[in-house]
Amino acid sequence: MIHSAAARRHFTALLYLLLTVAFLAAFAGLARAEVKIQEVVSTKGVKAWLVEDYSVPIIAIRFAFEPGSTQDPAGKEGLSNLMTGLFDEGAGDLDSEAFQIRLDDAGAEMGFSESRDAIYGSMRMLADQKGEAFELLRLAVNQPRFDQAPIDRIRSQIVAGIIASQRTPEAKAQEMWRKALYGSHPYSRDDEGTAASLASITSGDLKAFHKAMFARDNLHVGVVGAIDAESLKAVLDKVFGDLPATSQAAEVPDADLKFGQSLHVAYNQPQTTIQMVYPSLARSDPEFFSVYLMNHILGGGTFTSRLFDEVREKRGLVYNVDSGISNNAHSNALAISTATRSDRAAETLKVIEETVAKMAADGPTQAELDAAKKYVVGAYAINNLDSSAAIARTLVELQIDKLGIDYVERRGAIIDAVTLDQVKAAARKLLSVKPTVMVLGPETPGSGG
Amino acid sequence: MLLRRDPAKILQRMANLPALRCGMLAALLALSSVPAVAQQQPSPGKNAVSNFLLDNGMEVVVIPDHRAPVVTHMVWYKIGSADEPPGKSGIAHFFEHLMFKGTSNHKAGEFGAKVAEIGGSENAFTSYDYTAYFQQVTPETLETMMTFEADRMRNLILTDAVIGPERDVILEERNTRVENDPDALLQEESQATLYQNHPYRIPVIGWKHEIEQLNRVDAVAFYDRYYAPNNAVLVIAGDVDEATVRVLAEKTYGKVPRGPELPPRVRPQEPEQDASRTVTLRDERVSVPSFSTSWVVPSYHTAQPGEAEALDLLSEILGGGTRSRIYQKLVVQDSLASSAGAYYQGAMFDATNFTVYGAPKGEEGLEAVEKAVDGEIARIVKDGVSDTELQKVKNRYLRSLIFARDNQSGMANLYGGALTTGSTVKDIAEWPDRIKAVTAMQVQQAAAKYLKPGTSVTSYLLPTAEAAKAQN
Numbered sequence: 001m002i003h004s005a006a007a008r009r010h011f012t013a014l015l016y017l018l019l020t021v022a023f024l025a026a027f028a029g030l031a032r033a034e035v036k037i038q039e040v041v042s043t044k045g046v047k048a049w050l051v052e053d054y055s056v057p058i059i060a061i062r063f064a065f066e067p068g069s070t071q072d073p074a075g076k077e078g079l080s081n082l083m084t085g086l087f088d089e090g091a092g093d094l095d096s097e098a099f100q101i102r103l104d105d106a107g108a109e110m111g112f113s114e115s116r117d118a119i120y121g122s123m124r125m126l127a128d129q130k131g132e133a134f135e136l137l138r139l140a141v142n143q144p145r146f147d148q149a150p151i152d153r154i155r156s157q158i159v160a161g162i163i164a165s166q167r168t169p170e171a172k173a174q175e176m177w178r179k180a181l182y183g184s185h186p187y188s189r190d191d192e193g194t195a196a197s198l199a200s201i202t203s204g205d206l207k208a209f210h211k212a213m214f215a216r217d218n219l220h221v222g223v224v225g226a227i228d229a230e231s232l233k234a235v236l237d238k239v240f241g242d243l244p245a246t247s248q249a250a251e252v253p254d255a256d257l258k259f260g261q262s263l264h265v266a267y268n269q270p271q272t273t274i275q276m277v278y279p280s281l282a283r284s285d286p287e288f289f290s291v292y293l294m295n296h297i298l299g300g301g302t303f304t305s306r307l308f309d310e311v312r313e314k315r316g317l318v319y320n321v322d323s324g325i326s327n328n329a330h331s332n333a334l335a336i337s338t339a340t341r342s343d344r345a346a347e348t349l350k351v352i353e354e355t356v357a358k359m360a361a362d363g364p365t366q367a368e369l370d371a372a373k374k375y376v377v378g379a380y381a382i383n384n385l386d387s388s389a390a391i392a393r394t395l396v397e398l399q400i401d402k403l404g405i406d407y408v409e410r411r412g413a414i415i416d417a418v419t420l421d422q423v424k425a426a427a428r429k430l431l432s433v434k435p436t437v438m439v440l441g442p443e444t445p446g447s448g449g
Numbered sequence: 450m451l452l453r454r455d456p457a458k459i460l461q462r463m464a465n466l467p468a469l470r471c472g473m474l475a476a477l478l479a480l481s482s483v484p485a486v487a488q489q490q491p492s493p494g495k496n497a498v499s500n501f502l503l504d505n506g507m508e509v510v511v512i513p514d515h516r517a518p519v520v521t522h523m524v525w526y527k528i529g530s531a532d533e534p535p536g537k538s539g540i541a542h543f544f545e546h547l548m549f550k551g552t553s554n555h556k557a558g559e560f561g562a563k564v565a566e567i568g569g570s571e572n573a574f575t576s577y578d579y580t581a582y583f584q585q586v587t588p589e590t591l592e593t594m595m596t597f598e599a600d601r602m603r604n605l606i607l608t609d610a611v612i613g614p615e616r617d618v619i620l621e622e623r624n625t626r627v628e629n630d631p632d633a634l635l636q637e638e639s640q641a642t643l644y645q646n647h648p649y650r651i652p653v654i655g656w657k658h659e660i661e662q663l664n665r666v667d668a669v670a671f672y673d674r675y676y677a678p679n680n681a682v683l684v685i686a687g688d689v690d691e692a693t694v695r696v697l698a699e700k701t702y703g704k705v706p707r708g709p710e711l712p713p714r715v716r717p718q719e720p721e722q723d724a725s726r727t728v729t730l731r732d733e734r735v736s737v738p739s740f741s742t743s744w745v746v747p748s749y750h751t752a753q754p755g756e757a758e759a760l761d762l763l764s765e766i767l768g769g770g771t772r773s774r775i776y777q778k779l780v781v782q783d784s785l786a787s788s789a790g791a792y793y794q795g796a797m798f799d800a801t802n803f804t805v806y807g808a809p810k811g812e813e814g815l816e817a818v819e820k821a822v823d824g825e826i827a828r829i830v831k832d833g834v835s836d837t838e839l840q841k842v843k844n845r846y847l848r849s850l851i852f853a854r855d856n857q858s859g860m861a862n863l864y865g866g867a868l869t870t871g872s873t874v875k876d877i878a879e880w881p882d883r884i885k886a887v888t889a890m891q892v893q894q895a896a897a898k899y900l901k902p903g904t905s906v907t908s909y910l911l912p913t914a915e916a917a918k919a920q921n
Binding site: 035055056057104105107126152156157159160161164165166167168270302303304312315316318319320340341371374376379381382386387388 | 772
């Protein structure tokens with residue numbers, strides 16, 4: 001439903017462009033979880049990871065096709081995003097109205113979304129109506145109609161969202177961030193597109209894009225709930241088995257992030273937003289958890305980080321200050337974010353810089369590292385096994401990140417093996433780099449980043 | 450809340466957030482009393498919800514869910530911003546923050562460090578009618594959480610040294626949530642206009658000038674009056690059973706002495722409203738204008754039998770998502786609006802509000818959107834709703850109950866929110882049957898009785914006059 005997607009866009013923070021920060025928490029501590037993951041391969045070779053569970057009579061499925069909006073053709077930016085608004089707007093013989101009525105009657109909820117690196121779909125259904133629900137999903141995945149009327153309607157909603165935010169300082173800041181960090185890389189484009197790029201997109205463009213991107217070789221599927229492996233095989237063949245064998249995505253180069261810049265969006269408001277972007281390491285890097293643990297100690301812990309302590313608890317300068325690491329397919333970053341009363345913005349920035357400098361120079365203490373490890377190992381089940389949809393999401397991300405079906409069992413040992421010296425080295429390497437700093441507020445604070 | 454780095458579902462509990470407008474299930478969870486189990490008679494199986502009272506008056510609810518080794522531990526106090534003394538707005542929320550300071554048994558940060566050590570998560574939130582504290586942890590650490598939580602119910606040490614910086618934090622929280630955001634500023638003004646007498650007119654976070662004056666004496670008085678077992682509800686959802694919780698609760702919370710008897714929660718009530726009012730905010734950050742219209746209507750707690758259920762179904766038929774009348778007419782058929790809908794906040798202790806809203810597709814056309822929304826209300830008042838559309842909406846509500854069981858913390862929130870706004874566990878269990886019993890006539894009557902043009906507050910968020918002119 002693009003209505004809520006557009007609304008969500010509207011409320012996301014400035015760092016939308018770095019937005020896998022929130023998800024990373026998903027990897028924190030899978031070890032505790034008693035989740036049994038089965039690999040299921042259908043007759044036609046479609047693969048899925050399944051967690052069988054019958055305690056609530058529902059099924060959640062989530063899947064991803066890689067990559068995402070990086071594949072939007074030049075001049076047609078926003079194509080992927082528009083497409084994700086159209087899968088429940090008519091498929092097969094059913095027009096928009098007919099499709100939505102059947103979906104509602106089936107008691108199922110369907111959603112599609114995109115990121116730069118993947119197009120996601122998900123569905124949640126009642127187990128006793130799974131036949132009809134999966135049939136509708138099959139139609140949506142294989143035969144979306146892309147009729148003109150829904151295209152026009154969804155496009156106008158997206159354009160309304162773009163217009164609605166165009167005078168906000170946040171929109172200016174996002175635009176500035178994208179250009180400053182990513183230069184001419186595809187990540188520098190707004191994946192919502194522009195009014196002009198959206199206007200140029202035709203039904204033919206959508207059909208061609210769908211055909212190129214929805215295939216079996218770039219698909220990852222996660223399923224959770226009241227369904228067994230044999231039944232799932234039939235579902236996988238039905239929903240995905242007739243897609244083309246291979247996708248036609250263009251190669252995307254890795255982004256070369258530009259650090260050391262000072263950015264400022266002038267706006268006269270009572271609170272100044274400060275954001276700082278440092279380099280980070282890829283998910284596949286052997287030192288990934290050294291960075292992850294260091295970040296947790298610096299600003300990742302909810303009420304226990306160094307930044308929280310120095311900026312909020314000791315000085316009362318802010319309501320929230322945190323740091324997070326973000327891993328996209330082609331860029332990695334560590335971002336610090338806060339908002340403070342404008343007349344003390346310079347002081348806040350200085351405290352953050354000092355806290356970061358201290359971490360870069362000395363790293364954490366052994367006690368801090370021990371506590372961080374305990375948290376990171378233990379947190380997964382608690383943060384992410386709260387619902388079927390959350391588990392399905394994790395199953396898909398584990399596949400995208402190529403972490404292996406036994407990663408769950410291995411993870412605790414990987415984290416425990418990280419040494420204090422490794423974490424110190426990671427801190428020194430990443431936090432010694434001069435960050436790119438964005439200040440959104442009345443005036444540039446003295447020290448300037 | 451103490452920190453807003455937590456799931457949207459908790460954010461929604463903070464009053465007035467636009468997040469309330471997204472999605473059927475979210476609306477249900479946030480807005481109405483929703484039962485745990487869809488069955489008519491909850492079976493006494495191992496997943497049955499149970500509740501009991503401790504000798505000191507603390508109510509306990511246990512919601513077993515054994516799918517993962519996780520428990521959600523929550524303590525809800527029947528104290529929210531609407532219970533604050535006049536002139537002390539924000540004290541309920543301020544106090545929520547102070548609960549994270551040290552006690553006579555544990556210095557500040559010890560509880561949080563313990564939660565972090567086991568990979569747990571924790572936070573707290575405040576609304577008009579309640580303040581709640583929670584941790585999500587592994588079952589073997591539940592007793593430790595209960596011990597810490599019971600400790601801070603009575604043993605907090607409140608000094609000026611902790612109060613000063615925390616007041617600054619809250620002023621920054623107000624800046625983040627309200628002062629920097631024209632939409633939030635307008636919501637605050639609208640609420641203050643909609644309620645003429647009831648304290649729901651005062652923002653949960655408090656008015657800035659009153660927050661600035663809050664002090665230690667206020668905090669201590671508030672703590673001594675409201676933080677006691679006989680004013681609290683313990684909700685535990687997850688990998689536990691009733692027997693275990695009973696033993697642990699008696700060992701921890703059971704040792705806290707009963708507090709002073711509290712008088713019934715009688716707040717100043719709304720007079721009959723007989724004028725329509727408008728509130729307008731122009732801001733240079735706004736490009737697409739929007740409106741919302743609200744009425745004061747009964748909540749689940751104050752309504753006559755069946756009336757709140759009818760309002761709930763009315764809000765869904767009228768504007769609860771893409772199948773609703775408003776969305777279909779304005780967005781799909783007539784292509785007037787980019788967004789439009791309706792919502793009803795049923796889970797409130799006193800009379801609550803019913804709201805419709807909309808925005809055009811660009812900078813023009815707000816008037817037509819508003820008129821068309823009014824037209825859809827008038828159509829229901831005149832012609833009622835069909836049995837088919839009523840049945841579809843009921844089905845959606847009933848199945849959302851099954852989906853709700855998939856989310857442990859959502860279930861805990863649901864019970865805590867209901868029990869602190871005047872509903873009971875029995876009300877929750879009977880809710881599906883009451884929804885099923887609503888007739889098309891009751892929905893029509895609810896619209897006719899409450900959604901009258903002459904008693905509403907309409908709020909407009911508009912571009913500045915200069916910006917609007919430049920566009921033309």
